[in-house]
Amino acid sequence: MLDAVSHFPTLPAGPGVGYKPQHFTAILDDPRPVEWLEIHAENYMGDGGRPLAQLRHLAEQFPISVHGVGLSIGGEGRLDPDHLSRLRYLCDWLQPASFSEHLAWSTHDSHFLNDLLPLPYTGETLTRVADHIDALQETIGRKMLLENPSSYLAFDESTYSETEFLTEVARRTGCGLLLDVNNVFVSATNLDLDPRAYIDAFPLAQVGEIHLGGHDEDHDDHGAPLLIDSHGREVADPVWALLDHTLARAGARPLLIEWDSDVPDWHVLAAEAQRAANALQQVPA
Amino acid sequence: MSPTQTVFHRALLDGSAPIPDGLSDGQGRAAGRRFDVYRNNVAVSLTEALEVGFPAIRSLIGPENFKKVAGLYLRQHPPSTPMIMQYGTEFPDFLERFAPLSHLRYLGDVARLEQAQREAYHAADRAPVEADRLERLSPDLMAQARLELAPALRVLRSPWPVHGIWRYACDGGAPKPSAVAEDVLITRPEFDPVVQLLPPGGAVFVTALLSAQSLSDAVDAALGEAQDFDLAGMLSLLLTGRAITAIFPPKEQAT
Numbered sequence: 001m002l003d004a005v006s007h008f009p010t011l012p013a014g015p016g017v018g019y020k021p022q023h024f025t026a027i028l029d030d031p032r033p034v035e036w037l038e039i040h041a042e043n044y045m046g047d048g049g050r051p052l053a054q055l056r057h058l059a060e061q062f063p064i065s066v067h068g069v070g071l072s073i074g075g076e077g078r079l080d081p082d083h084l085s086r087l088r089y090l091c092d093w094l095q096p097a098s099f100s101e102h103l104a105w106s107t108h109d110s111h112f113l114n115d116l117l118p119l120p121y122t123g124e125t126l127t128r129v130a131d132h133i134d135a136l137q138e139t140i141g142r143k144m145l146l147e148n149p150s151s152y153l154a155f156d157e158s159t160y161s162e163t164e165f166l167t168e169v170a171r172r173t174g175c176g177l178l179l180d181v182n183n184v185f186v187s188a189t190n191l192d193l194d195p196r197a198y199i200d201a202f203p204l205a206q207v208g209e210i211h212l213g214g215h216d217e218d219h220d221d222h223g224a225p226l227l228i229d230s231h232g233r234e235v236a237d238p239v240w241a242l243l244d245h246t247l248a249r250a251g252a253r254p255l256l257i258e259w260d261s262d263v264p265d266w267h268v269l270a271a272e273a274q275r276a277a278n279a280l281q282q283v284p285a
Numbered sequence: 286m287s288p289t290q291t292v293f294h295r296a297l298l299d300g301s302a303p304i305p306d307g308l309s310d311g312q313g314r315a316a317g318r319r320f321d322v323y324r325n326n327v328a329v330s331l332t333e334a335l336e337v338g339f340p341a342i343r344s345l346i347g348p349e350n351f352k353k354v355a356g357l358y359l360r361q362h363p364p365s366t367p368m369i370m371q372y373g374t375e376f377p378d379f380l381e382r383f384a385p386l387s388h389l390r391y392l393g394d395v396a397r398l399e400q401a402q403r404e405a406y407h408a409a410d411r412a413p414v415e416a417d418r419l420e421r422l423s424p425d426l427m428a429q430a431r432l433e434l435a436p437a438l439r440v441l442r443s444p445w446p447v448h449g450i451w452r453y454a455c456d457g458g459a460p461k462p463s464a465v466a467e468d469v470l471i472t473r474p475e476f477d478p479v480v481q482l483l484p485p486g487g488a489v490f491v492t493a494l495l496s497a498q499s500l501s502d503a504v505d506a507a508l509g510e511a512q513d514f515d516l517a518g519m520l521s522l523l524l525t526g527r528a529i530t531a532i533f534p535p536k537e538q539a540t
Contacts, residue, residue, distance in 0.1 A: 046407030070367025191311030
């Protein structure tokens with residue numbers, strides 16, 4: 001077992017970014033205004049080499065959020081015990097300031113599909129998701145944050161709204177929530193819902209972190225707008241407006257910029273983080 | 286009823302399968318191409334994972350062909366773990382069996398080389414021995430010693446000029462490969478794997494060390510294949526690759 005390297009028990013209510021290895025030197029040189037970093041858990045499950053060396057180094061200087069993208073909490077089958085063990089090992093040695101995962105599934109029949117797939121919101125799926133979160137929280141010995149997905153379609157069978165479903169999962173399991181404001185905007189546009197009403201119905205007291213990212217625009221078969229959660233560009237203006245609406249109700253929270261494809265130079269990402277810092281500064285203390 | 290994840294899963298990987306029932310746009314209209322967003326996410330993300338893992342194969346067959354081959358592979362061999370850094374373990378065998386590329390019979394070994402590079406990149410860290418440790422042993426002790434090699438070390442034997450083809454694929458300015466069998470050594474001196482051509486007998490020598498044979502037995506094995514096997518040159522290759530991580534004298538051999 002490696003020594004625990006992090007000494008930051010919580011994420012600060014300031015701007016963070018999703019860490020990309022190509023920014024390692026720039027971050028060490030001048031991280032401003034970024035106060036914390038988020039990593040995808042699965043990228044740091046190798047046995048050694050540069051990824052782990054960089055992470056150990058960064059964790060000495062920055063609070064780290066571990067964000068899992070592969071546990072398949074919404075999956076019909078049981079959670080993969082090997083993957084649970086890998087998550088526990090990572091959390092044990094790194095002692096991250098936060099751990100989060102998604103309301104989605106990605107593994108079925110031992111095939112990992114590398115996407116965050118949707119599930120219906122019913123009594124049955126609620127029980128399954130809550131059981132999986134209980135199992136995870138027991139394994140890693142800490143509370144997790146569960147993130148709202150971006151949706152491109154709806155299930156006829158759903159009997160809960162997404163906010164009702166997340167409220168109930170958090171109540172049953174004690175987990176916190178990760179509110180992705182871009183996902184809210186994407187889902188609301190795609191399913192013709194009011195994004196502000198979604199925020200107003202969201203259990204904001206449970207929110208331990210907020211995500212922001214860029215999306216692409218497309219259209220469905222009927223010419224209706226279909227937004228794609230691509231994380232490949234700047235955060236769109238209406239999403240920043242929705243963030244202001246959210247922060248005015250929730251107060252300041254750890255605020256992350258995600259940029260995962262067509263990753264830009266550090267100064268572009270730092271400028272997005274500065275915009276997040278500005279939004280946080282407008283929040284009454 | 287909602288589609289089960291079995292139905293959803295099958296339709297994701299099979300573009301000709303009907304879109305599952307029970308999915309809509311939120312206003313009662315069938316989901317239609319909205320489902321294709323998920324199909325596309327799966328195919329694009331896994332294709333990108335293969336492009337990252339196998340850049341030389343992509344260069345050898347061309348980016349458009351690579352996308353087509355990746356699309357077939359990912360449907361037959363979806364990842365079996367969320368550690369996407371490992372995705373593609375069956376890709377070398379798949380390429381060898383793939384009839385439309387059967388005229389490029391070396392592709393499997395080039396893919397194995399790239400897979401080995403990726404394994405080396407993520408392998409466990411292990412501090413190397415100091416370079417003069419071996420020299421300070423008496424000739425007798427040295428002959429009977431066993432060497433522990435770094436977890437990142439990989440050896441690949443090929444009937445093809447795999448090193449030359451790989452180098453040519455990565456760098457168009459590299460010399461054209463010559464038609465000889467080549468063996469390759471991969472070491473990781475710090476964080477970046479180094480791919481090198483092994484001299485005659487080198488692969489046999491390193492393989493013998495990996496199976497815990499003594500240095501003299503490994504040399505005998507190498508000489509059996511190449512009478513001009515150069516031990517000093519080979520040890521220097523391993524030492525500069527920081528690939529020797531422990532030297533066990535004979536008395537410890539039994540433990």
